[in-house]
Amino acid sequence: MKKLKDSIVGFIGLGLMGGALAMGLRKQGPMKIFGYDINPLVIEKALSENVINEGVSDSQGLQKMLVQCDLVFICLSPMEALAFMALYMEDFKPGVVVTDITGVKGVIVNNLGNLLRKDIDFIPGHPMAGSEKEGYGGADDSIFKNRNYILTLLPSNQPENIEFIREIVMALGFNHIVETTCDIHDEKIAFTSQLCHVIAAALVDCEDDLSITDFEGGSFGDLTRIAMINAPMWTELFMCNRKNLLGQIEKFEASLDSMKAMINAEEKTELINKLTSVREKRTAMGEIRQAKTLKNVSF
Amino acid sequence: MKKLKDSIVGFIGLGLMGGALAMGLRKQGPMKIFGYDINPLVIEKALSENVINEGVSDSQGLQKMLVQCDLVFICLSPMEALAFMALYMEDFKPGVVVTDITGVKGVIVNNLGNLLRKDIDFIPGHPMAGSEKEGYGGADDSIFKNRNYILTLLPSNQPENIEFIREIVMALGFNHIVETTCDIHDEKIAFTSQLCHVIAAALVDCEDDLSITDFEGGSFGDLTRIAMINAPMWTELFMCNRKNLLGQIEKFEASLDSMKAMINAEEKTELINKLTSVREKRTAMGEIRQAKTLKNVSF
Numbered sequence: 001m002k003k004l005k006d007s008i009v010g011f012i013g014l015g016l017m018g019g020a021l022a023m024g025l026r027k028q029g030p031m032k033i034f035g036y037d038i039n040p041l042v043i044e045k046a047l048s049e050n051v052i053n054e055g056v057s058d059s060q061g062l063q064k065m066l067v068q069c070d071l072v073f074i075c076l077s078p079m080e081a082l083a084f085m086a087l088y089m090e091d092f093k094p095g096v097v098v099t100d101i102t103g104v105k106g107v108i109v110n111n112l113g114n115l116l117r118k119d120i121d122f123i124p125g126h127p128m129a130g131s132e133k134e135g136y137g138g139a140d141d142s143i144f145k146n147r148n149y150i151l152t153l154l155p156s157n158q159p160e161n162i163e164f165i166r167e168i169v170m171a172l173g174f175n176h177i178v179e180t181t182c183d184i185h186d187e188k189i190a191f192t193s194q195l196c197h198v199i200a201a202a203l204v205d206c207e208d209d210l211s212i213t214d215f216e217g218g219s220f221g222d223l224t225r226i227a228m229i230n231a232p233m234w235t236e237l238f239m240c241n242r243k244n245l246l247g248q249i250e251k252f253e254a255s256l257d258s259m260k261a262m263i264n265a266e267e268k269t270e271l272i273n274k275l276t277s278v279r280e281k282r283t284a285m286g287e288i289r290q291a292k293t294l295k296n297v298s299f
Numbered sequence: 300m301k302k303l304k305d306s307i308v309g310f311i312g313l314g315l316m317g318g319a320l321a322m323g324l325r326k327q328g329p330m331k332i333f334g335y336d337i338n339p340l341v342i343e344k345a346l347s348e349n350v351i352n353e354g355v356s357d358s359q360g361l362q363k364m365l366v367q368c369d370l371v372f373i374c375l376s377p378m379e380a381l382a383f384m385a386l387y388m389e390d391f392k393p394g395v396v397v398t399d400i401t402g403v404k405g406v407i408v409n410n411l412g413n414l415l416r417k418d419i420d421f422i423p424g425h426p427m428a429g430s431e432k433e434g435y436g437g438a439d440d441s442i443f444k445n446r447n448y449i450l451t452l453l454p455s456n457q458p459e460n461i462e463f464i465r466e467i468v469m470a471l472g473f474n475h476i477v478e479t480t481c482d483i484h485d486e487k488i489a490f491t492s493q494l495c496h497v498i499a500a501a502l503v504d505c506e507d508d509l510s511i512t513d514f515e516g517g518s519f520g521d522l523t524r525i526a527m528i529n530a531p532m533w534t535e536l537f538m539c540n541r542k543n544l545l546g547q548i549e550k551f552e553a554s555l556d557s558m559k560a561m562i563n564a565e566e567k568t569e570l571i572n573k574l575t576s577v578r579e580k581r582t583a584m585g586e587i588r589q590a591k592t593l594k595n596v597s598f
Contacts, residue, residue, distance in 0.1 A: 128514065128515060128516030147517070148513060148514065148516060178514070180513075188511065188513070188514040189514055191506060191511065191514075191519075192511060192515050192518065192519040193518055198555070198559075198562075199498060199502070199522065200518075201574055201577045202551060202555040203498070203551060203554075204577045205554040205557075205573065205576075205577050205580075206550045206551050206553065206554035207550075209487075210580070210584055211587055212491060212584060213447075213587060214447060214449075214479075214591070215449065215484070215487035216447055216491050217426075217428055217429060217447060218427070218428065218446070218525075219491065219495035220490075220491040220495055222495075222522070223495050223498065223499070223522050224584075225521065226521070227577050228578050228581050228582060229574050229577070229578055231570075231578060235567055235570045235571045235574060238562050238570065239567060242562060242565070246559065246562060249559050251506075252505050253555070255501040255502075255504040255505035256501040256552070258504075259497055259501055259504070260545065260548050263541060263545060266538060266541070268534055268538060271534045271537065272530045272534045273530075274500070274504065275500055275530035275533060276530040278504050279526065279528055282524075282527050284509050285509055285512050288512060292513070
């Protein structure tokens, strides 16, 4: 198995997530961290903070960097990640472990197809963490604490490389690693993440009173914090997972309609039963999450 | 103006909210705190914790208690609060200040009508705080920190009594008091509170996979924490504010439908514009909330 202390780790993209991952990796003592970002100011800042040892913003520099890396984190949006892998496939070091962080997986894996070199072990990943902040300036590796990390493994992945990634992930603060397929990931994530963001955005969109927060007791704030969204990135995520997302929106709408009908018809007993079963289900979901982790988390 | 140190304060109902308010009031040094709860075990616990000085569970005891109270907090559900005031109207001390905590106000004030004695100053209130816990065992006055408190004042309210309540509320930890009408309160609250609870419940209701939390990155947890709801109480709140709530559900559904249509038609530019404007609106809402408070709060 590769050892981090003997590895050069490359970060492609030092945004909110790439920056945070690099900050977390730094604490694990890799041989070197290289960074690539199209914004030279970001590279400058990451160098000055000792988050990276070397950094580049141009494609020539990137090619020279890439061939040295034993582990590469591609921290770009799905279409950018795909374009990056297609463009620089020949520049990776033989035997490299490559992983990514994109919020949809099918679009990457299905489109990569035969492009992927056989001497590259690509282990697709999805750190289930985020923040309403944007870019390297908002990066903070404390967002990983007690979160899920999903790996959508490929049949070609080497067990020792999976273990290498798993150890790094746990040391970053994540407390639960889920191994699944791209298809299951994209279907589930359309519900837990994308649908939730659509709901939050619709909730803010439909209210015109900017002083509505006068009447706020926590619920509206909690439900809409994720409406402070990186608009182009989330539009891309919605588009890359469009069919799953549309299916999940319709699933939610059916439940909402059924509750609306109960309220309209003043079906008190049915409503009490429904809300009771919802409470039990949500409590069970929290308990199942908690049982799967070694660390104590609230959900 | 009444002074708390010379006042006997009565709590009608020592549940999650009544219990927490009594705990907070205790720190402000009133002359005495009396408590009424139908559950004798709750009274016993509140006495043992010195949250109340005296407590009763029967209506005779309640009558004897009520006539001594200078300030009464009615901490019951809307229909219970209305029934309580109708039943015990003759037992209040002349000149008493009475307030309540119900999440809908029109149903109380409109139905009380001419029942209200002229020597009782009833100042309807709504502490905008809560918890997924239930009952006195879950009561904790830290939930009030940096929250809104709404007063739906009546024309008959005495300025010095309003000020008396305001001082108590600020000392409880609330950092913003909103004075408004019952009608505005009920319309706004249908959006910020009841609609949010319906959405949270529908989101849990529509998902059958109890292990969905494997794919959770914070959003689903944040959006559904309030789905752990006191079913009978929230059913009552929904019923008491049915028309406003139905209107708010439809308003939200229209926005959700419009976003669904954009996703379905792959209207990327429109989606980016929509999500950008949503982000700006939500940020402005948070800034407006923050500007209205003296204490530093995150929203």
